[in-house]
Amino acid sequence: MGANRKRPPDPASISGPAPTDPHQPDAQRPDAQRPDAQRPDVAPDGYEVTEQIGHLLRRAHQRATALFQETLADPTLTPMQFAALMKLRDAGLLSQNHLGRLTAMDPATVQGVIRRLEERGLIVRRADATDRRRTLLALNPAGAALADQLVDSARTVSERTLAPLDPAERRTLVQLLKRIG
Amino acid sequence: MGANRKRPPDPASISGPAPTDPHQPDAQRPDAQRPDAQRPDVAPDGYEVTEQIGHLLRRAHQRATALFQETLADPTLTPMQFAALMKLRDAGLLSQNHLGRLTAMDPATVQGVIRRLEERGLIVRRADATDRRRTLLALNPAGAALADQLVDSARTVSERTLAPLDPAERRTLVQLLKRIG
DNA sequence: TGCGGATCATAGGTGCACGAACAATCGGCC
């Protein structure tokens, strides 16, 4: 994520950086044979990074994030900012650490996410009277309104992300991901 | 990723930041009811961020990365550095952009990854004589040796990541991810 | 031959992710 999120994205582009193209001319170019013929040009064993589960998860997450950016009604919100917003919408009031646990964010990451949301005037922070270590977070009216307003397009994000799959496959994927997540 | 990758991780810990705990006392604390009773404490509509495909992919990728760090024989290598190493092992010689396409890395990201690999003395960069825009990349002997040496533990990473699933489920997950990735 | 579009590498900027280290505070237990 990150980057310049100040401009509505091109609705035509669906991709992240590039779709892991399987084979381009490069490796077959006349002078690209190998450094000194010391390396074979295919894996000596069958290991293929691109086929590994870690890489596939990264790719899928990459595409999901790209779709989020180009589909959400407010393209200036990042996925994590949106997640924090929605969790606060449900919970009403949360400490930073608890928000982090609910959204699987590191405390140090929560720090940055809520700081930016506060700077944008979407949430308020106040000290917890009963536990002076804590900072309580809540949406302010602007944040609450924005949250409500974005739900529809957020559903579309999920819809578009799962678009290549039929309903049964979608359920299967979700279940499997929950088990390895 | 990132952080201090200078110390072997605790083999007991398998998690990322925290397992998205469903409900902790916080939201039910006496004073944590709601700001001014202006927000209900459950989603007014049925939208649950944590259930969305984007969040599940992020969580799964998070765990896969954590397992990578604590399983790979060389814990100082990041997933992307490792991926670059393996792709160069297969291809022998690649331009930076082509490496980026093969591994789904943005050109700007490739920049940083290969710079660090070069600083560690694992790869060499030289100008392409036939196309002066390009920088060709190749493993040097140290990089080639390291790459060969890490394959085994890399297989273990995938194995551990998929551990909760039986063989049929693993194949299903991989196929579904390829279709949405 | 020369021009315009495409490609390659890079720099600068923002945001997420996470480990480590801190200071303040809380809480249980002697």
Added chain:
DNA sequence: GGCCGATTGTTCGTGCACCTATGATCCGCA
């Protein structure tokens, strides 16, 4: 009542991810 371990939030440092903008180079085509 006081100490010690745990929790909370923060800062710092590193790395990935991606956008924009630039300059150099390549290539097809008139």
